[in-house]
Structures are given as C-alpha cells and as structure tokens.
Amino acid sequence: MLSSFKRLLIGRPLKSTALGEQKLNIFKALAILSSDALSSVAYGTEQILIVLSTISVIAFWYSVPIAAGVLFLLAALIVSYRQIIYSYPHGGGAYIVSKENLGEKAGLIAGGSLLVDYILTVAVSISAGTAAITSAIPTLHQHTVLIACILVVFITILNLRGLTESATILAYPVYLFVVAIFLLIGVGVYKISTGNVSPTVHHAPIGAPVQGITLFLLLRAFASGCSALTGVEAISNAIPNFKDPAPKNAAKTLILMGSLLALLFAGITFLAYYYGIAPSRDETVVSLIAKETFGRNYLYFFIQGTTAVILVLAANTGYSAFPLLAFSLAKDKYMPRMFTIRGDRLGYSNGIVSLGAASILLIIASQGKTEHLIPLYAVGVFIPFTLSQTGMIVKWFRERPAGWLAKLSANLVGALITLTVLLIFFITKFGQVWFVVIFLPLIVLLFLRINKHYEAVGEQLRIYPEHPAIPIEGNVIIVPVAGITKVVENSINYAKSLTDQIFAVYVSFDREDEKRFEEKWEKWQPDVRLVTLQSHYRSVLQPLSKFIDTVEHKASENNYQVTVLIPQFITKKSWHNILHNQSSLLIRAYLIFKKKVIVATLPYHLKK
Template identity: 60%
Template sequence: MLMKLKRLLIGRPLKTNESSNQKLNKFKALAVLSSDALSSVAYGPEQILIVLMAAGSSALWFSLPISLGVLILLIALVLSYRQIIFAYPQGGGAYMVAKENLGTNFGLTAGGALLVDYILTVAVSISAGTDAITSAFPSLHEHSVTVAVVIVVIITILNLRGLTDSATLLSYPVYFFVLMMLIIIGGGFFAAFTGHTAPIHQHAAVGTPVMGVSLFFLLRAFSSGCSALTGVEAISNAIPSFKDPAPKNAARTLLMMGGILAALLAGIVYLAYWFGVHPTSDQTVLSQLSSNLFGRTFFYYIIQASTALILILAANTGYSAFPLLAFNLAKDKYMPRPFKVKGDRLGFSNGILTLGALSILLIIIFEGRTENLIPLYAVGVFIPFSLSQTGMIVHWIKKRPKGWQGKLMINLLGALICYLILVIFFLTKFPQIWPVLIFVPIVVTIFHKIHEHYMLVAQQLRVDFSDPVPTIHVSDNIIVVPVAGITKVVEQSLTYAKSLSGNVVAVFVGDSPEAITKMNQEWNEWDPGVRLVALHSPYRSIVSPLDKFISTVKYKADMRGATVTVVFPQFYTKKWWQSLLHNQSGVLIKASLIRHKDVVIATVPYHFKK
C-alpha cells in the first residue's frame, strides 16, 4: 500500500542511465533556479522606500541612485558568478571557491551560511505567500501555519518527482509573473509619458535637498535594497543540473536571470518614484502601482495572484540548490554520507526531505511570522557573496590566465561592495542578525566533527594488501557475503565465512559498469581467496538484486541438500550519533531476507574504537 502511494506521488523509479533526461535546459533552469531572485522584485524596491520614508516623502527620489547602486552590485555579482561557473564547473559555488582559495574553514563558513539560508528561503517565501493567500481569504488567517506546512509538503513532493517534472510545472507561473511585471512597467511608462494616469502623490524633483539625510542613512537604505539580490548564487551551485554543455548553459541562464532582474527592478523603482508611491503597512508598492494604473479590476487581481504565486515558488530555489550543496559537502566528508545518495527519481532525495522538514520546523516555531528572519536571511546571503568574491580575487592572482586583470577588478569591486553591506548590516541591524555569530561557528564545528569521524573510520577500515588473508578449515555449506568495498569489516567477515565452508562467494552490487570494473580490479589485486560476483543494479537498489541472487543460490542449494548462510559485515560506531552519518543498507537487506526459509543470517560485528 505504501509503495503504491509512493509511486502515485513520486512516479516510477528511473534508471541511472536515464539521468540525462533529468537535466534542465536554459528556460526550465531559469524558472527553477531564478524564482527566488525574480521574486525579490515584489519586496526589494519596497525595502528601499521604507527606509527613505523615515526622512519624509521628499527623500524618496534617493531611491533612483540607490537602485542604480544595487544594479551595479547585481552586474558585479552576475559577472563574478559567471566566472565561477567556468572556473568550477562541478558546482558548489561559494563553498568550492572559498574552500580552494581561502582555506577549509572559510569554505565551510560559506557552505554553512548558504545551507541555513536555503532553509530560510523556503520558510520566508512560503510564509510570505501564505500571507498573500490569507489576505485574500481572511477566514484562513487562523490556519496560516497549517496552510504554510501543506504548501511545503506539496513543493517537497513535487521536487521528489525530479527536476524535469518540477521545472515543467513551475516554469509557467514564473514566466507569467515576469509577463505581469513587464505589463506593469510598460503600462506605467506609457501612462507617465502621456499623462494618461495621475500620480498617487507628487514626487520631489531629483536633487531636492532633504534635511537629516546622511551618507550612513543612504547606505542603510542601500543595504535594505540589496535584499533584492538573494538567490543570485543559486545557478552556480547547480551546474550539474544543466544539460550539456552544462557550464555554457548555466552561464547563459545566469545572464538571462541578471538581465530580467535588472530590467524589472529598475522599472519598478522608477515608476514608484514617478507616481509618488509611499510605502504603507496595508498595501505593497506593486499593489499601489497596479491599482493606480489599471484600477481594482480583474486584471489587478491577476497581478496580485501572480505575485503571491512567485513568492511561494521562490522556495523552489532552495530545493534546487540545497541538495546539490549538501552533496558537495558530503562528498568532501563534511556532511552525512546519505546526502550523496540519489533517490528513485535521480534527485538527492535525502537533501530534499531534510530541507522540507527543517523548513516546516522553522515555520511552526515562528508560527508562520518570519518577518524578523529577513535581515538574518539577507546577511546569510552576503557572507558567501563576500567570501566567493574574495576567493576569486585569490584565484586570479594565483592562476593569472589571459585577461585576468579585468576579471580581478570585477571581483574586487564586488568584494568591496559586499563587505560594505555586511558592515552596514551589523551596524544598523545587529539586534536582528546577531544569531549569525552563533549559528555559523556551530555549523562549522559540526562539519569538522563529521569530517573527523569519517577520517577515523577510514583509518580503521583500511586494508593493507601486503598482509596475507588468513586461511582456515572449511566445510561444504554455501556462504554468501554481501560486500560494499574492501575494508577491515569485509576482511573479518570473509575470514569467518571461510571458517564455516569452503564454498564462499562474495557479492557486490554496483550501480554502473564503471563501479563494477573498479571493484573487480581491486578484488583481484587483493586476492582474498574468495570468488566475487558483481551484480549490476540499474535502479541503484541493493536489496532487490541481492535478494534475487540469494533466491537462485537457495534453489540450487536445496537440490544438493546444502545450507545457505548470509554473513553480513557490520560495523558499529563508538557513539550513537555517529551511526546517523552512515547508510543502514544492511538493516534493509536483512529485513528482506527474513522471508526466505532456511536461510541463515549471521552478522559479523566490527566495533570502532574511536
């Protein structure tokens, strides 16, 4: 029953060689990976106006030069991350750049900040979209947390179905939102130059002197407007998700995203100034613009619906980037190994499920009101921004390829602006962002603890090929030993198996011909005196191929009156929490084999001392 429900929700499992069908083209990738950045048009300009309004409506003209500064930073970031895409085509973004050029701790700081930021992306986006829904349907307001949790579950299931399915469905509302924004901008410019629509308030002329406006005040407004740049880095983290040539397609997608975001941001800010839009608590800037241009017509509600939808779908950027970043960290042994495992639909399902669960937890803790997390969300983005820019500066100085001076200047400009914004954040919003000084060191410490454990495990499991494999007295029973590699645990299990019978066979299940070839070569080099049978599993399942093999062996053994014994190599960690860092495939295999009659299941334990 559960399996049927799983197939209904997620779909049929895909073979490993079908992974190319799950790659994204540029237009689908733009929708999946840019929804967070594009959705910031709905709140980025408003954040600038809210700060400026404290000095009076005559200060709102400063939104024009401030937005120009935001666009300059956007250009610097886009050009920088475009360079990162070609320099680090395996993905990983800020984590890989900082780790390789600045050192492990800087890389882990960037990676940890991004992981937490992607969790905040989902929680903040879903909560903002839920607010839009409950505003339209006030009766749902008291159930806002439930609504938000249901939306997270739906998006999680959609991503578990695979990149292609989620991208196909999500591309329509993203491009629909872009179309609505272009209609607002186009209609606004037409109304402004023809005088067809009267402004809401008269705007102050550019250059009007305003009392109380200082450089620090303008920098504070600039830092608030930089919230529109969240999500710019997502494409560089997800390069492996693109169709070949992946780096080239990712770079073009990044340029498309940057161009669209720049056009929408500049257009909305200019129209907000021209029509004298004042930020209010009960109506957004986009709502005021669209109602002034089109009235409270059906078209106005379509625009509002598209805005609410893009805010919800902005969460999908987190679902696209979090699993891939977690994979890169797990590959370097800084996160649990299960984050490297692909699910039935060839996505990193453990990362997707973890992100969904943590986002739901955050929504429940803050009761769907995550406004206070937005500054933390923004500073969490600019930490990896700053480290990636600095890392690329070091990269160009070390490598010095052709034309490196111009590339260095791009990263130098981006780094200076990012560090300036971080300083402004800490000076003006410290009461809201101080937790970053606690959680980032905690996350980095956890990464190091995980890495230390894996290093100790590798040290204890390493087999010395020069040592002879012990030989012992044998009997006629058939012994099957499932193996995942050549380790101390396997060596101990084979020694025990050969003490029971002279008919011992080791079984390895590989998900690719390359993995099987490599295992056969290493096994022949080791030569433990036991025959190895390598099984290919195109669906990456270990249980099913092994179960079928043992059924075949059991059938032949019954004809001879022999007994089949399955000897499981099993290691046990010193501390309970360390067991969570390892795949528990042996438990699943044992559960499957219990249904076989007269198959003896034996476990050979190996206890770690460290």
C-alpha cells in the first residue's frame, strides 16, 4: 500500500539510462534556477523602504540611488559567475572555487553558508509567497504558518517527481510573473508619462534634504536591498543539470537572468518612489503599487496571484541547488553518503526531503515572517559571494592565462563590493545576524568530524597485502532457544548443515523449568549439546552475553569464528507482531553492536 501511495505521489521509477532526459534547456533552466533571483524583486525594494521609513517618507528618494548601487553589484556578480561557469564546468560553484583556491576551510565555509542559504531560500520564498496571498485575502493572516508548511510539502513532492517534470510545471508561472511585472511597470510608466497618476500620489524630489539621515542608515538600506541578489549563484552550482554544451547554456541563462532581474528591480523601485509607496505590515509594496496602478480589479489580482506563485516557486531554486551541493560535499566525505544516492526519479531525493524538512522547521520557528529571515538569508549568500570572488582572483594570479588581468580585475571589483556589503550587514544588522558567527563554525566543525570519521573508516577497511586478515579455520554456532518448536528445529537443522560445533543455549528462570527442558531436549536432539543458563533476575541478555564471551575467547585461540544464529518466526500479518514479544530482535540489536561475533537471523514464516 505504501509503495502504491509513493508511486501516486512521485511517479514510477526511471531507469538510470534516462538520466540524459532529465537535463534542462535554457527555457526550462531559466524558470527553475532563476525563480529565486527574479522573485526577489517582490521584496528587495520593500526591504530598502522599510529601513528608510524609520526616518520619514521624504527619505524614500534615496531608494533610487541605492537601487542603482544594487544593480552595479549585480552586474559585477554576473560577470564573475560567468567566469566561474567556464572555469568550473562541472558545477559546485563557490564551494569548489573556494576549496581549490583558498583551501579546505574556506571551501567548507562557502559550502556551509550556501547549504543554510538554500534552506533560507525555501523558507523566505514560501513565507513571502504566503504574505502575498494573505495581502490579497486578509482573512487568511491567522493561518500563515500552516499555509506555508503545506506549500513546502507541495514543492517537495513536485521535486521528488523529477527535474524535467518540475521544470515543465514551473516554467509557465515564472514567465507569467515576468509578463505580469512588465505589464505593471509598463502601465505605471505610461500613466506617469501621460499625467494620469492619482492626485493623492506625492513623492519627494530626488536630492531633497532629509533631516536625520545618516551614512549608517543608508548603508543599512543598501545591505537590505542586496537581498534582491540572492539566487544569482544557483546557476553556477547546477551546471550538471544543463543540456550539452552545459557551460555555454548555463552562461546564457545567467545573462538572461541578470538582465530580467535588473529591469524588474529597477522598474518596481522607480514606481514605488514615484507613487510615494510606504511599506505596510499587512500589505506588500508590490500589492500597493498594483493597487495604485490598476485599483483592486482583475489586473490587481492577476499581479498578486502571479507574485504569490513566483514567490512560492522561487523555493525551487533551493531544491535545484541544495541536492547538488550536498552531493558535492558528500562525495568529498564532508556530508553523509546518503546525499550521493539518486532516488526513483533520478533526483537526489535525500537532499530534497532534508531541505523540505529543515525549511518547515525554520518557517515554524520564524512564524512565517520574512523580515526575521532575510538578513540571515542575505548574509548566507554574501559569504560565498566574497569567497568565490577571492578564489577566482587567486586562480587567475596563479595560472595567468590569456587575458588574465581583465578577468582578475573583474573578480577583484566583485570581491571588494561583496566584502563591503558583507561588512555592512555585520555592522548595521549585527543584532539580527550574530547567529551566523556561532552557527557557521559549528557547521564547518561538523563537516570536519564527518570527514574524519570517513577517513578513519576507510583506513580500517582498506586491504594491506603485507597485513592479510587472519584465516578462519572453522565455525562455532550458538543457537539461543526458548522452547522446542518448529522454529528452533529449522534453525538447528540449518546449523547442522554448516558445522558440528553447535551449542543450543536455553536461559532458565528456575531449577524445575531447567530440569524439565533438559529432559525434553535429550529425547529430541541428543546429538546437539544443550547449555542451560540460570537467570536470577529474569534477564536473557546478561547470561547469554557472558556465555558468548566465553565461547568467543576460546574459539579465537583456534582461529574459529563464532556465529549466533537467532531463530525467529515471521507472522503472516504485520499487526500480529504486537501480540508477540520481540526477544529475538532485542538479542540481535544487542549482540550486533556489542560482540565480535556474526549475528544471523533464520526466519520461519507462519502461514496462518
């Protein structure tokens, strides 16, 4: 039944040979990998205005030069990540660049930051999408967290169905959002140019003096606006998902994404400034702009609907990049090996499920409020931004290929800007991002401990010809028995087929029971040695464990291997198990972790 339900949710398994069919063309890749970056226009401008609103509405004109600064940084990042795509065509992005050029610790910091950032991508995108929904339907405000969690589950299932299937479904809403925002910007600019703007709309002219404005506050607003740049790095991490030639297609997708993001962000910021939009707790800036442009008619709800959908689907960028980054870290032995395994639909399903679960926990912890998450979100991405730019500087300086000075200069500009933004974040928003200073070193420490474990396991499992394993000369089988039954008979007969060194062990709780059992055994299996053990405290494990120790010690002297063969009957129906004690499972669980013996279970299937 569970198998059928699984097939219903995620579809039939795909053959490994179908992996090539799961690659993305530019049209689908732009939708699935750029949704995070494109959706940030829905809250990037809003984050700038929230900071400026602490002074007054007159300060809103500063959003225009601040947006220009954000776009300049975007251009620097696009140029830099384009170089990364061609230099590291197998993906990995900031993690691989930092690890190869700056060392292991830098790579792990970049990788850890991005993993956390992708979890935040899902949580922020879903929370922002939920906010767009509740802005249009205020009665749903009280159910924000529940709606967000349901949406995460939906996106998780969609990604478990496979990359191309999710991309096909997501492409249309993403492009519909782009059309909707261009429509909003186009109509807004047209109304402004023809003088058809509502007379109640007013804004301070650019350059108007503002009392109380400080450099600190402007830097804080700039840092907040840089949240619009999250997701830019996702394409460089996901190059293996592109159809051949993968690097060329990835680079084209990156340029298209950067161009669309710049136009949408600039347009929304201009309209917000011109309309004099002030951020509201219960309504998003895009909602206010759409209401001012169209009124609350069908076009307004079209804008809100597509915005909500793109914000929800922006989480898919995290689902595309997180599993690939987790795969890279797991391949290098810094994360559990389970992240290298492809699921039924050829996606890294363990990474997908882990991302979904972590995102739900984060949404619940933050109560679905994006303002609590965005500062951490932005810091998480600007750390790998800075490390990847610096890593590329080291690469160009070390290798010095043709045109390396121009490439180095581009990365140097990018590194200086991203480092500056990162410092601004820590200086102006330390109260909101201090957690990164503690959490990130813990993640790196965890990576190193995992790596140390895998190295230790590898060393112990590796075969050294000069130190061959001690040969096994024979086998001793111990069969714990609880009575004279067909289950025990089946196990004894199997043991006889392997060796004549057999001990049947019976643990008795009183002398009379012990005596009766010995008499019955002598008549039933006189050729198999029975060992009876007394247990004054009604424990089976303790006396059995001591006996196994004794046998194992003597067997090791003769290079004999001890096997504990546990008889177990399997009920016809699973619910029947609750009617029987599970002593065989307890014995197995104890011995397999405590003793240097082989633990085997011989099942006997009941038919009724």
